[in-house]
Amino acid sequence: MPAASTFVRKLNEQVANEFAAHQQYVACAVYFDAKALPQLAGFFYRQALEERSHAMMMIRFLLDTGAEVTTPGVEAPRAGFCDVVEPVALALEQERRVSEQINELAATARDERNYPAEQFLQWFIAEQIEEVATMSDLLQVAERSRDHVAEIEGFLAREHPGGDGETDAGAPKAAGA
Numbered sequence: 001m002p003a004a005s006t007f008v009r010k011l012n013e014q015v016a017n018e019f020a021a022h023q024q025y026v027a028c029a030v031y032f033d034a035k036a037l038p039q040l041a042g043f044f045y046r047q048a049l050e051e052r053s054h055a056m057m058m059i060r061f062l063l064d065t066g067a068e069v070t071t072p073g074v075e076a077p078r079a080g081f082c083d084v085v086e087p088v089a090l091a092l093e094q095e096r097r098v099s100e101q102i103n104e105l106a107a108t109a110r111d112e113r114n115y116p117a118e119q120f121l122q123w124f125i126a127e128q129i130e131e132v133a134t135m136s137d138l139l140q141v142a143e144r145s146r147d148h149v150a151e152i153e154g155f156l157a158r159e160h161p162g163g164d165g166e167t168d169a170g171a172p173k174a175a176g177a
């Protein structure tokens with residue numbers, strides 16, 4: 001196999017970042033689940049699954065383009081939080097970081113004239129705008145209602161009920177799907 005391009009190396013690193021995001025969201029969900037906050041727990045369990053699916057889409061792309069897949073390990077997530085706002089603030093920080101990573105990947109793809117990679121990343125660029133906006137709204141609600149957690153639960157029940165089996169026809173194919 002030829003030496004991996006910078007893009008392939010960075011996309012493998014991003015697979016690790018997405019799996020790390022999955023683990024972090026599971027840790028957030030578990031924190032809320034243990035506090036009997038089912039809407040917050042459900043929201044983060046669903047976010048976790050989305051992150052796993054982002055990693056699997058990247059693996060599918062690497063496989064389909066004949067690139068090496070390294071299947072990386074990940075660092076342990078943060079699991080202890082002081083209050084209900086902290087996991088949400090951490091999640092927003094994480095989404096902002098991922099947006100920068102995706103933009104950096106897009107820049108590398110363009111530098112290498114890797115047009116299939118550039119096109120592959122378009123979906124992730126749009127997805128990140130949505131995820132940062134969602135987490136930013138939730139953080140505002142959580143900060144406003146930190147002492148009235150039922151209001152945060154009510155907001156999620158109304159705005160992000162889940163269970164609608166959202167399918168995105170334009171989403172890249174995931175490995176194993």
Ligand code: FEO
Pocket residue numbers: 018021050051054095098128131
């Ligand atoms: Fe896959 Fe929300 O980053």
